[in-house]
Amino acid sequence: MLVIMLGPPGSGKGTQAAKLASSKDMVHLSTGDILRKAVKDGTELGLKAKTYMDAGDLVPDNLILGLIKERLESDRSNFLFDGFPRTIPQAEGLDGMLGSIKSKIDMVLDLAVSDGEVVNRLSGRYFCPSCQATYNYPNKLPRKEGICDKCNVDLAKRKDDSKEVVINRLKVYKEQTEPLQNYYKKQSVLKSVDGERAIDEIFADLASLVDSANG
Numbered sequence: 049m050l051v052i053m054l055g056p057p058g059s060g061k062g063t064q065a066a067k068l069a070s071s072k073d074m075v076h077l078s079t080g081d082i083l084r085k086a087v088k089d090g091t092e093l094g095l096k097a098k099t100y101m102d103a104g105d106l107v108p109d110n111l112i113l114g115l116i117k118e119r120l121e122s123d124r125s126n127f128l129f130d131g132f133p134r135t136i137p138q139a140e141g142l143d144g145m146l147g148s149i150k151s152k153i154d155m156v157l158d159l160a161v162s163d164g165e166v167v168n169r170l171s172g173r174y175f176c177p178s179c180q181a182t183y184n185y186p187n188k189l190p191r192k193e194g195i196c197d198k199c200n201v202d203l204a205k206r207k208d209d210s211k212e213v214v215i216n217r218l219k220v221y222k223e224q225t226e227p228l229q230n231y232y233k234k235q236s237v238l239k240s241v242d243g244e245r246a247i248d249e250i251f252a253d254l255a256s257l258v259d260s261a262n263g
Contacts, residue, residue: 049074049126049127049154049155049258049261049262050126050127050129050146050151050152050153050154051074051126051127051128051129051153051154051155051156051157051258051261052128052129052132052133052153052155052156052157052232053065053068053128053129053130053156053157053159054156054157054158054159054225054228054229054232055158055159055160055161055243056159056161056163056166056218056221056225056226057166057170057214057217057218057221058161058165058166058169058170058173058214059159059161059166059243060159060161060243060247060250061130061131061159062130062131063247064159064247064250064251064254065128065130067247067251068128068251068254068255068258069128071251071255072126072255072258072259072262073126074125074126074127074128074258075123075125075126075127075128076128076130077116077119077127077128077129077130077132078129078130078131078132079107079112079131079132080131082112082115082116082119083097083101083107083112083115085119086115086118086119087101091115091118093111093114093115093118094115096111097111097112097115109137109138109141110141112132112138113138113141113142113145116132116142116145117145117148117149120146120149120151121149133228134224134225134228135224135225135228136227136228136231139228139231139232153232153235153237154237154261155237155239155257155258155261156228156232156237156238156239157239157241157254157257157258158229158238158239158240158241159241159243159250160240160241160242160243160244161243161244162244163218165244166214166218167211167214167215167218169184169187170209170214170217171209171210171211171214172184172185172186172187173205173206173209174194174203174204174205175203175204175205175206176196176198176199176201176203176204177201177202177204178196178199178201179196179198179199181196181197181198181199183196183203190203239257241253241254241257
């Protein structure tokens with residue numbers, strides 16, 4: 049079974065993907081995971097990818113697709129893709145590659161979160177430099193303002209969580225990734241879930257959808 053998780057930055061996509069993969073015995077795959085494993089294993093494609101990564105360049109789509117194909121052919125697990133595809137050309141390339149190994153996308157789960165909520169979540173996000181725990185104003189507050197509950201150190205803010213950067217990230221998402229909703233809707237595999245609720249409520253809906261696809 050192959051499932052893709054979509055959602056704007058700050059939608060909680062990564063959190064839900066990890067919970068879903070763990071609960072449903074799926075392999076949670078991001079392009080970063082695939083690249084790191086291929087480089088570590090020293091595969092031919094992994095070594096090619098490493099030359100781009102070492103130079104600080106983006107790894108070309110055809111190379112990423114080759115690595116995904118390599119992984120799928122060597123492991124018959126159920127997979128949950130998180131963060132790929134990000135563009136229509138990547139989605140088309142993925143479909144072509146899957147067709148070549150007689151596979152296909154079974155379901156695309158889209159976390160629907162409004163622009164205003166995305167900006168509020170990310171611009172209100174802080175993290176602990178010591179343990180990497182994250183907090184969010186006003187939704188997930190530390191017990192003592194500005195201090196990590198676990199480490200008792202001052203919380204910090206990531207540069208890419210400034211309001212200006214968040215708005216730009218959202219703009220890029222709308223231009224490059226949001227069109228995937230219609231792409232997969234036309235294939236009748238898109239399922240949209242309200243992402244502006246409690247984590248457990250969202251997860252229950254996602255888990256139910258995966259169960260229905262398995263059924």
